[in-house]
Amino acid sequence: MSASMSASSLSTAGVLLITVPAVAFGGMTLLAHLTRNIPGYLDNPTRRSLWRAGHAHAGVLVLFALVAMLYVDQAALSEGVKELVRTLIVAAPILMPLGFFLSVVRPRDTKPNILIWLTVLGGVGLGVGTLTLGIGLV
Numbered sequence: 251m252s253a254s255m256s257a258s259s260l261s262t263a264g265v266l267l268i269t270v271p272a273v274a275f276g277g278m279t280l281l282a283h284l285t286r287n288i289p290g291y292l293d294n295p296t297r298r299s300l301w302r303a304g305h306a307h308a309g310v311l312v313l314f315a316l317v318a319m320l321y322v323d324q325a326a327l328s329e330g331v332k333e334l335v336r337t338l339i340v341a342a343p344i345l346m347p348l349g350f351f352l353s354v355v356r357p358r359d360t361k362p363n364i365l366i367w368l369t370v371l372g373g374v375g376l377g378v379g380t381l382t383l384g385i386g387l388v
Contacts, residue, residue: 290357
């Protein structure tokens with residue numbers, strides 16, 4: 251097993267690291283909503299739950315995707331499939347939080363709109379990407 255990463259995996263990891271300040275900003279935004287009692291957050295349980303889920307998924311999935319990049323180059327997969335795996339795994343920490351946030355973007359939204367399906371799309375991508383990577387590593 252080689253300790254070095256391909257240029258594709260390194261650049262993908264770089265993009266993931268660049269997203270970390272956005273996740274931190276999201277956390278500060280949630281904290282502001284809590285401490286300043288901004289209307290449409292504390293008084294809207296659906297929005298509050300979905301935004302908390304979005305922030306949590308963003309943080310965990312960015313970390314997960316960074317770890318996964320360490321394994322992509324070690325998998326017995328073609329270069330094209332490796333690129334697909336990178337894309338699918340990195341799509342999850344983008345699509346899933348976007349679905350949570352954008353599905354209740356207005357303070358008065360009490361039901362998720364159609365954009366909640368972005369969470370499903372991100373989840374499917376994560377499942378397919380990780381399953382493919384796992385098979386390639388076995």
